[in-house]
Amino acid sequence: xxxxxxxxxxxxxxxxxxxxxxxxxxxxxxxxxxxxxxxxxxxxxxxxxxxxxxxxxxxxxxxxxxxxxxxxxxxxxxxxxxxxxxxxxxxxxxxxxxxxxxxxxxxxxxxxxxxxxxxxxxxxxxxxxxxxxxxxxxxxxxxxxxxxxxxxxxxxxxxxxxxxxxxxxxxxxxxxxxxxxxxxxxxxxxxxxxxxxxxxxxxxxxxxxxxxxxxxxxxxxxxxxxxxxxxxxxxxxxxxxxxxxxxxxxxxxxxxxxxxxxxxxxxxxxxxxxxxxxxxxxxxxxxxxxxxxxxxxxxxxxxxxxxxxxxxxxxxxxxxxxxxxxxxxxxxxxxxxxxxxxxxxxxxxxxxxxxxxxxxxxxxxxxxxxxxxxxxxxxxxxxxxxxxxxxxxxxxxxxxxxxxxxxxxxxxxxxxxxxxxxxxxxxxxxxxxxxxxxxxxxxxxxxxxxxxxxxxxxxxxxxxxxxxxxxxxxxxxxxxxxxxxxxxxxxxxxxxxxxxxxxxxxxxxxxxxxxxxxxxxxxxxxxxxxxxxxxxxxxxxxxxxxxxxxxxxxxxxxxxxxxxxxxxxxxxxxxxxxxxxxxxxxxxxxxxxxxxxxxxxxxxxxxxxxxxxxxxxxxxxxxxxxxxxxxxxxxxxxxxxxxxxxxxxxxxxxxxxx
Amino acid sequence: xxxxxxxxxxxxxxxxxxxxxxxxxxxxxxxxxxxxxxxxxxxxxxxxxxxxxxxxxxxxxxxxxxxxxxxxxxxxxxxxxxxxxxxxxxxxxxxxxxxxxxxxxxxxxxxxxxxxxxxxxxxxxxxxxxxxxxxxxxxxxxxxxxxxxxxxxxxxxxxxxxxxxxxxxxxxxxxxxxxxxxxxxxxxxxxxxxxxxxxxxxxxxxxxxxxxxxxxxxxxxxxxxxxxxxxxxxxxxxxxxxxxxxxxxxxxxxxxxx
Ligand SMILES: Cc1cc2nc3c(=O)[nH]c(=O)nc-3n(C[C@H](O)[C@H](O)[C@H](O)COP(=O)(O)OP(=O)(O)OC[C@H]3O[C@@H](n4cnc5c(N)ncnc54)[C@H](O)[C@@H]3O)c2cc1C
Ligand code: SF4
Ligand code: FES
Numbered sequence: 001x002x003x004x005x006x007x008x009x010x011x012x013x014x015x016x017x018x019x020x021x022x023x024x025x026x027x028x029x030x031x032x033x034x035x036x037x038x039x040x041x042x043x044x045x046x047x048x049x050x051x052x053x054x055x056x057x058x059x060x061x062x063x064x065x066x067x068x069x070x071x072x073x074x075x076x077x078x079x080x081x082x083x084x085x086x087x088x089x090x091x092x093x094x095x096x097x098x099x100x101x102x103x104x105x106x107x108x109x110x111x112x113x114x115x116x117x118x119x120x121x122x123x124x125x126x127x128x129x130x131x132x133x134x135x136x137x138x139x140x141x142x143x144x145x146x147x148x149x150x151x152x153x154x155x156x157x158x159x160x161x162x163x164x165x166x167x168x169x170x171x172x173x174x175x176x177x178x179x180x181x182x183x184x185x186x187x188x189x190x191x192x193x194x195x196x197x198x199x200x201x202x203x204x205x206x207x208x209x210x211x212x213x214x215x216x217x218x219x220x221x222x223x224x225x226x227x228x229x230x231x232x233x234x235x236x237x238x239x240x241x242x243x244x245x246x247x248x249x250x251x252x253x254x255x256x257x258x259x260x261x262x263x264x265x266x267x268x269x270x271x272x273x274x275x276x277x278x279x280x281x282x283x284x285x286x287x288x289x290x291x292x293x294x295x296x297x298x299x300x301x302x303x304x305x306x307x308x309x310x311x312x313x314x315x316x317x318x319x320x321x322x323x324x325x326x327x328x329x330x331x332x333x334x335x336x337x338x339x340x341x342x343x344x345x346x347x348x349x350x351x352x353x354x355x356x357x358x359x360x361x362x363x364x365x366x367x368x369x370x371x372x373x374x375x376x377x378x379x380x381x382x383x384x385x386x387x388x389x390x391x392x393x394x395x396x397x398x399x400x401x402x403x404x405x406x407x408x409x410x411x412x413x414x415x416x417x418x419x420x421x422x423x424x425x426x427x428x429x430x431x432x433x434x435x436x437x438x439x440x441x442x443x444x445x446x447x448x449x450x451x452x453x454x455x456x457x458x459x460x461x462x463x464x465x466x467x468x469x470x471x472x473x474x475x476x477x478x479x480x481x482x483x484x485x486x487x488x489x490x491x492x493x494x495x496x497x498x499x500x501x502x503x504x505x506x507x508x509x510x511x512x513x514x515x516x517x518x519x520x521x522x523x524x525x526x527x528x529x530x531x532x533x534x535x536x537x538x539x540x541x542x543x544x545x546x547x548x549x550x551x552x553x554x555x556x557x558x559x560x561x562x563x564x565x566x567x568x569x570x571x572x573x574x575x576x577x578x579x580x581x582x583x584x585x586x587x588x589x590x591x592x593x594x595x596x597x598x599x600x601x602x603x604x605x606x607x608x609x610x611x612x613x614x615x616x617x618x619x620x621x622x623x624x625x626x627x628x629x630x631x632x633x634x635x636x637x638x639x640x641x642x643x644x645x646x647x648x649x650x651x652x653x654x655x656x657x658x
Numbered sequence: 659x660x661x662x663x664x665x666x667x668x669x670x671x672x673x674x675x676x677x678x679x680x681x682x683x684x685x686x687x688x689x690x691x692x693x694x695x696x697x698x699x700x701x702x703x704x705x706x707x708x709x710x711x712x713x714x715x716x717x718x719x720x721x722x723x724x725x726x727x728x729x730x731x732x733x734x735x736x737x738x739x740x741x742x743x744x745x746x747x748x749x750x751x752x753x754x755x756x757x758x759x760x761x762x763x764x765x766x767x768x769x770x771x772x773x774x775x776x777x778x779x780x781x782x783x784x785x786x787x788x789x790x791x792x793x794x795x796x797x798x799x800x801x802x803x804x805x806x807x808x809x810x811x812x813x814x815x816x817x818x819x820x821x822x823x824x825x826x827x828x829x830x831x832x833x834x835x836x837x838x839x840x841x842x843x844x845x846x847x848x849x850x851x852x853x854x855x856x857x858x859x860x861x862x863x864x865x866x867x868x869x870x871x872x873x874x875x876x877x878x879x880x881x882x883x884x885x886x887x888x889x890x891x892x893x894x895x896x897x898x899x900x901x902x903x904x905x906x907x908x909x910x911x912x913x914x915x916x
Contacts, residue, residue: 140807172792
């Protein structure tokens with residue numbers, strides 16, 4: 001099978017315009033006969049479901065939380081990018097496109113990324129019209145900030161709760177469609193299988209998580225908007241329930257998985273405090289704008305941070321990357337922290353942390369304030385007091401969150417931070433129309449292998465989720481469903497539904513009948529440890545090969561020794577989790593295979609064998625300028641298909657931040 | 659910060675499902691670190707129960723960052739426990755000391771039926787939003803975002819109201835089990851913005867009607883909701899909702915209210 005990305009021909013600027021004006025349409029009367037299933041109600045799912053409902057399709061949405069509003073998108077803090085150029089600082093569609101392709105280390109499709117940059121401006125308009133309360137200036141216009149080391153200010157934000165406000169906007173649009181009868185919503189429901197009829201995705205099997213019953217739902221098309229799979233590492237910044245199950249079921253039914261090993265590790269998270277740790281909390285990237293990162297110059301230095309004199313501190317990012325300093329991209333900052341800790345310079349009880357220090361920012365801002373107030377010879381205390389005020393106004397909510405979690409006051413002692421798994425660039429392979437290799441099955445948002453290449457820029461995931469849902473799928477789905485208007489709804493007693501439901505119930509029965517001795521949580525932790533140690537921030541051939549064997553053994557153990565309490569036909573969170581962890585184990589193996597196959601370092605994927613003398617990543621463009629799309633061929637068997645990436649406009653260069 | 663370990667007694671509400679009677683059950687947990695979050699302490703308890711061949715305690719949670727609104731425990735008589743402006747998932751064990759007894763119940767309200775143990779059904783909140791908690795604008799109809807400047811003060815106030823996470827602590831805290839703080843937060847968010855103006859009458863009328871229909875109680879200005887709200891949603895919003903409601907009725911109600 002050759003992969004057809006279906007990128008329209010023509011110049012970069014004309015592709016999407018041409019597509020929109022030539023794609024097939026479905027007339028309103030026919031739309032009412034067409035049913036669409038949307039799995040997930042995060043930014044991608046809620047925006048898609050609301051927009052398709054408005055167009056007149058009959059939509060069903062599914063989410064595993066108790067309300068669509070709780071999807072993991074709610075947790076995004078920093079902001080959303082858009083090429084509005086409201087600041088008149090030289091931004092443009094092209095620049096956002098270019099930054100995204102470069103930031104992704106030249107592993108994304110030009111055509112897709114350009115479309116993303118193009119529709120980014122519409123997203124902001126749409127959200128404002130819905131009442132999303134973005135931050136504003138005194139003149140009443142929208143405020144922007146810079147994010148993730150870009151040179152322009154193109155990030156729109158709502159304090160540290162941008163994801164929440166965007167999701168509530170999409171959720172409200174969705175609830176309006178529910179009220180109008182265009183969308184039916186199923187909360188506390190988990191999709192556990194795709195139903196295939198004549199080679200096309202025509203429905204799903206879902207489990208009602210309250211009663212445990214299995215349900216059959218028909219759809220002319222199925223949209224997977226089920227989010228990312230960072231929780232394969234057990235510990236990540238993702239919500240506890242985030243999982244790969246929907247995407248994995250699709251994969252096993254024929255949807256190729258794109259670049260599974262591309263994982264983003266975020267440099268500034270609150271470090272692990274002990275074995276009890278259940279998730280990791282992100283501290284917004286914006287903190288690197290003013291904070292300075294350091295470790296002691298002496299290995300194993302156990303002094304309190306404030307007792308370590310200036311000359312005995314190593315500001316290693318400033319030392320290694322004088323041009324960008326503390327603002328180097330996420331992947332570079334994360335690896336540098338790991339390098340110092342591995343070499344024995346880490347701090348805190350676990351020694352797996354570095355300091356993020358605000359002392360000099362407080363002093364700097366304090367002096368500026370004192371000047372503004374015209375204070376002569378202000379005391380050190382006065383400067384500190386004024387400086388703290390400024391820092392509080394900018395980062396107060398983050399400092400408060402840090403203090404709640406650690407019990408330490410970051411105005412007085414430097415914060416301890418460490419990198420954590422945050423986002424997955426990999427996901428289901430999709431073409432320009434967001435269709436997977438299974439006809440009728442689409443993937444949107446973080447669930448697809450997306451437009452971010454090997455590394456995502458800050459504030460671009462929210463943009464992509466909403467672009468997919470509000471502005472892309474309404475066109476591309478119509479183009480495909482136009483050929484389906486004669487297909488009548490397939491009754492759910494069709495043998496394909498019966499067989500799919502049986503597959504699901506057999507698997508659940510099997511899980512419940514194991515009655516072993518080890519909890520699901522314990523298996524998940526063990527998988528996470530293998531993944532983090534051997535397929536995490538730095539990978540090598542030996543480690544990956546070991547990991548593959550260890551995961552295979554873990555899978556055997558899971559299927560013979562897992563203990564799931566309770567019953568099938570009741571509210572049973574342990575069973576829900578077991579279903580997810582079983583899929584994570586299979587995915588983990590594929591991620592290691594993908595990482596092993598990719599003999600280069602690019603973006604978030606760092607292979608130790610491929611680095612320069614001073615430890616920087618080395619791409620191998622002549623060999624690996626492709627999307628690795630994996631086809632499921634049976635247990636532990638995956639076939640690699642390559643989609644070559646062609647750069648007509650941008651010329652790939654080696655990234656340098658020195 | 660000095661870390662320490664503690665042993666605790668937990669009295670937790672157990673209830674098999676909506677139809678069966680619930681009761682308190684007592685559990686002991688040992689060696690709980692002061693660095694754990696309250697939910698991580700529950701993780702420890704649940705792992706212990708599973709190891710003993712018993713059923714773990716069901717509770718809602720997802721983000722564990724205080725933003726999704728899923729967690730919902732009533733701890734020693736307080737919604738989300740003792741910390742100000744804090745959800746259950748952000749409460750940390752350094753609040754407690756060795757030997758403490760902690761009583762944990764679900765959020766209680768007739769409109770929040772218990773699904774299992776500490777898990778309740780808050781879908782009434784979705785239906786209140788469906789009744790009017792939105793601005794009717796289809797995708798693709800929007801004008802340029804900066805075509806409509808909004809005074810910073812109004813935008814900030816709308817944001818403060820929009821910060822509600824839909825957790826239901828206000829209902830659990832209220833002796834009348836009223837959801838007026840939740841409802842008013844949405845009415846305020848949208849009423850404070852010019853985009854929300856055309857639908858302001860119909861919105862407030864329909865949302866209040868749905869609120870009552872769900873079986874939430876009336877507001878008698880007790881203020882317990884504001885005190886327990888993890889996001890600091892202010893009682894001012896209820897005052898604004900009342901003004902909106904009176905104005906809507908004064909205008910003779912909206913033709914379209916149902
Ligand atoms: C802490 C944090 C901060 C972030 N900050 C930013 C930021 O500032 N800017 C930015 O651009 N990005 C940010 N991101 C990334 C961004 O938030 C996510 O990539 C994005 O929100 C994903 O949206 P989504 O719609 O694809 O999926 P999600 O929001 O994860 O939604 C997934 C949905 O799928 C449902 N689901 C999953 N599986 C099933 C199943 N089997 N059956 C039924 N339903 C299912 C879930 O219930 C949920 O509704 C951040 C991420 C994190 C973790
Ligand atoms: S008003 Fe406060 S307590 Fe009530 S649902 Fe909203 S956030 Fe929760
Ligand atoms: S788990 Fe999300 S707010 Fe507590």
